[in-house]
Amino acid sequence: MAANESASLSGTRNLGGLLRGLRNKEQGVKYNNLLGYAFIAPAMLLYLVFNIWPIIRGFLMAFTDYRFVYPDTRWDFNGVDNFVKLASDEKVHKSIWIALKYTAMVLPITILAALIIAVLISRVRSGASFYRWVVYLPSILPVAVSFLMFREMYGLKFGLISNILRGLGVENPPNWLGDVAYALPSIAVAHLWIIFGFPTLLFLIGIYNIGSEMYEAASLDGANGFQQLRWITIPLLKPTFALILVLQIGIIGVTDPMLLLTAGGPENSTLTVGLDIYQIAFVKGDLRLGYAAAISLVIGVFSALISAGVFRWSRD
Amino acid sequence: MATTQMLEAPAQTPQTQVRATQRNSWLSRSNWLAHSALALVTFIVLLPILWMLATAFKDGQEFYTNSASLFPRNPSLVNFQYMFSAIQELPIYMRNSFILAIGVSVVQVFSAALAGYAFARINFRGRDLIFIAIIVSMFIPRSGGLMALYELMSFLKLRNSLFGLILLFASSLPVPIFIMRQAFLAVPKEIEESAFIDGASWFQVFARISVPLVASAMVVIATLAFVGVWSDYLVTYTMVDRDTQLTISVGIQKVLTSSYESATAIVPQLRGQFAHEAADAAMLLFSAAPVILIYALLQRWFMRGLTDGAIKF
Numbered sequence: 001m002a003a004n005e006s007a008s009l010s011g012t013r014n015l016g017g018l019l020r021g022l023r024n025k026e027q028g029v030k031y032n033n034l035l036g037y038a039f040i041a042p043a044m045l046l047y048l049v050f051n052i053w054p055i056i057r058g059f060l061m062a063f064t065d066y067r068f069v070y071p072d073t074r075w076d077f078n079g080v081d082n083f084v085k086l087a088s089d090e091k092v093h094k095s096i097w098i099a100l101k102y103t104a105m106v107l108p109i110t111i112l113a114a115l116i117i118a119v120l121i122s123r124v125r126s127g128a129s130f131y132r133w134v135v136y137l138p139s140i141l142p143v144a145v146s147f148l149m150f151r152e153m154y155g156l157k158f159g160l161i162s163n164i165l166r167g168l169g170v171e172n173p174p175n176w177l178g179d180v181a182y183a184l185p186s187i188a189v190a191h192l193w194i195i196f197g198f199p200t201l202l203f204l205i206g207i208y209n210i211g212s213e214m215y216e217a218a219s220l221d222g223a224n225g226f227q228q229l230r231w232i233t234i235p236l237l238k239p240t241f242a243l244i245l246v247l248q249i250g251i252i253g254v255t256d257p258m259l260l261l262t263a264g265g266p267e268n269s270t271l272t273v274g275l276d277i278y279q280i281a282f283v284k285g286d287l288r289l290g291y292a293a294a295i296s297l298v299i300g301v302f303s304a305l306i307s308a309g310v311f312r313w314s315r316d
Numbered sequence: 317m318a319t320t321q322m323l324e325a326p327a328q329t330p331q332t333q334v335r336a337t338q339r340n341s342w343l344s345r346s347n348w349l350a351h352s353a354l355a356l357v358t359f360i361v362l363l364p365i366l367w368m369l370a371t372a373f374k375d376g377q378e379f380y381t382n383s384a385s386l387f388p389r390n391p392s393l394v395n396f397q398y399m400f401s402a403i404q405e406l407p408i409y410m411r412n413s414f415i416l417a418i419g420v421s422v423v424q425v426f427s428a429a430l431a432g433y434a435f436a437r438i439n440f441r442g443r444d445l446i447f448i449a450i451i452v453s454m455f456i457p458r459s460g461g462l463m464a465l466y467e468l469m470s471f472l473k474l475r476n477s478l479f480g481l482i483l484l485f486a487s488s489l490p491v492p493i494f495i496m497r498q499a500f501l502a503v504p505k506e507i508e509e510s511a512f513i514d515g516a517s518w519f520q521v522f523a524r525i526s527v528p529l530v531a532s533a534m535v536v537i538a539t540l541a542f543v544g545v546w547s548d549y550l551v552t553y554t555m556v557d558r559d560t561q562l563t564i565s566v567g568i569q570k571v572l573t574s575s576y577e578s579a580t581a582i583v584p585q586l587r588g589q590f591a592h593e594a595a596d597a598a599m600l601l602f603s604a605a606p607v608i609l610i611y612a613l614l615q616r617w618f619m620r621g622l623t624d625g626a627i628k629f
Contacts (some may be wrong), residue, residue: 035518036440043431043489044446046423050487052453054468058460061467068466117357123350133615134358137365140611140618142547142565145604148572148596149364152371158593160367163384193364201619225346256549260569281463282554289467293460300459 061293068287082294092295094268095276098184099299102272103252105188110196111244115237117196118203119229132204136197143194147260150190151177177261180269187257187270195251199244206240207233242314249303249310253277253296273299371597372396379591394590395598402579402586403599408560409567410603415478416485416563417545417606421538423486428537429530431489432496433522437508447497454490462554469555476558484555485545492537499533500526536617543607543618564603572596 065078086092121131138146153160154176162173176186210233218228255274258264264271264279273295281292366386371379375392382389399406434440435447465484466475474480503526511521527534552566562570576595580587611618 030439031441032438032518033440036434036438036443039434039438040431040446043427043493046427046483046487047450047489050465050468050484051489054461054464055453055456055458057464057467058458061460061463066467068470074467117354120350120354120357123346124354125347127351127354129615131354131358132619133611134361136619137608137611138361140543140547140607141604142568142607143549144565144569145600148569149368149600152593152596152600153364153367155593158379158383158591160364160384167384193361259553260549278462278554282466289463293463296459296461296463300457304457 058293061290062297064290066290068289082291095271095273099252099272106191110192113196114199115203117200121204122207135200138194139197143256146194147257151261178266180267183270202240202244206237210236239314242310245310246307249306252303253299368597368601371594372601374594376590379594395595398586398590398595399598402582403571409562409564413563416481417542419482420485420545421541424492424541425534425537428492428496431493433500435497436500450490475555476561495533499530503529536620539614539617546607568603
């Protein structure tokens with residue numbers, strides 16, 4: 001087991017070990033090249049064609065004026081024209097702003113809720129596996145089903161939420177998805193419900209890994225539950241925070257709920273940059289894949305920078 | 317290797333139990349508080365699903381008069397009757413989803429098992445470098461990936477093809493390869509070596525000795541693949557616009573937004589007996605049923621896959 005462990009990729013420490021092993025490989029190992037390549041061939045073929053090539057092509061496409069309906073424009077490189085155009089495209093600026101607003105609504109609450117629920121689950125002495133099951137349930141439902149389910153919940157006349165509000169004495173509950181002021185937050189609530197499960201499980205694993213000795217020492221020193229949370233749990237969960245942020249940062253490009261529920265309306269109040277890109281590439285006019293890829297690249301670089309920053313912060 | 321137990325609370329040593337009794341009063345109070353708070357969380361999580369479930373069994377009259385209740389007074393199957401008789405695309409979408417999800421599971425298990433075995437056991441030039449490259453490449457943002465995939469799939473004439481979608485989804489292999497490599501590394505080398513001494517070939521050792529020992533890792537991969545593919549919306553929606561090739565997770569939106577007038581024309585006897593919203597609820601439940609079932613039955617494998625995939629990096 002120990003030998004296996006050192007050869008495995010668990011954790012960056014072992015990644016370093018693997019890299020070192022790469023440099024000073026023992027001499028006289030019998031190579032079995034043909035067999036090895038044959039075994040990895042199917043996986044590599046799939047991965048290279050459908051995963052690596054799109055990364056390269058997506059990057060190159062951002063510097064072309066590729067319009068799908070004109071196949072000849074496929075390799076029409078136009079330098080940084082797309083980015084110049086983007087710099088003055090106010091519609092896209094607005095949709096980026098909406099996406100940032102959406103991210104600011106969903107992400108902090110998701111992380112906070114996940115942390116609280118993980119701490120709670122770590123405190124119960126029985127039933128934890130049931131709670132873990134419940135918490136992750138929304139994440140396995142098809143996204144379309146979840147969002148359409150929330151559309152029924154938000155229904156004006158017979159939706160559950162409006163009905164509860166009427167029961168509480170609110171006479172005219174808002175038209176959640178049809179009101180400029182409420183549409184974006186309403187989708188954000190549904191999104192929160194769908195995605196909070198995985199961060200919760202990640203926090204939970206982090207808490208389990210802290211181990212009980214730390215808490216016992218603290219409680220012998222007279223630290224109460226909240227002090228333990230503040231001074232032990234949260235600081236030691238920093239890497240988990242970072243992992244969650246990095247995994248969830250893609251929410252800036254959110255597209256699915258807008259395609260499913262609002263198509264960007266009402267009055268473009270839910271037109272996120274993800275939906276904008278989608279429409280530019282696959283719906284509108286001559287399908288400007290090149291320009292869409294350029295906007296997508298800017299968003300990607302932006303999220304990569306945030307991820308890198310978060311990663312560095314977690315290493316301090 | 318503690319992966320399997322990753323989501324289990326650490327066992328208490330006798331020493332900690334003694335100390336734990338000292339703060340038992342605080343603990344039991346916090347235990348009780350945590351349970352009540354988690355009951356609330358459970359309620360919030362389950363509420364939309366339970367409401368859908370209740371709504372699916374309400375007939376028109378009950379839905380219009382009593383739409384908020386979580387327990388139908390006169391459970392009725394009229395919504396399901398309508399769904400199965402009037403929505404003719406539904407069985408096609410369902411079949412496509414099964415073909416796609418099972419196809420991806422099979423391709424992923426097959427190719428990840430082969431590759432994972434090679435990365436764990438066979439010495440070949442560049443082995444570790446290739447493996448690290450695969451893992452690292454996972455973290456490159458896929459900007460423009462959807463546009464590039466659209467071009468690629470059109471070029472390969474694989475748009476509107478379930479076969480094309482199977483290849484596309486099955487290509488997300490880093491996590492499956494990683495899981496399989498870990499599993500093969502955990503198989504004791506001695507078992508394989510003794511088989512070699514008995515004159516077995518590489519492939520025989522792989523297929524007869526090693527693969528049966530990593531069956532649970534294969535179940536993990538198949539489960540994750542099935543549920544992930546079943547639930548996809550954006551990629552399928554982009555690659556498929558022909559009705560006969562749609563999956564249920566994309567088709568359901570089409571069904572829900574299509575006209576009830578034409579659908580009820582097929583079953584005139586049901587006209588006026590059911591509410592559109594309640595029929596929607598029945599269809600939403602129906603399209604999520606397979607993954608909910610798998611999630612309920614294969615919970616253990618599922619949690620293992622999640623922790624193996626996400627944490628070990």
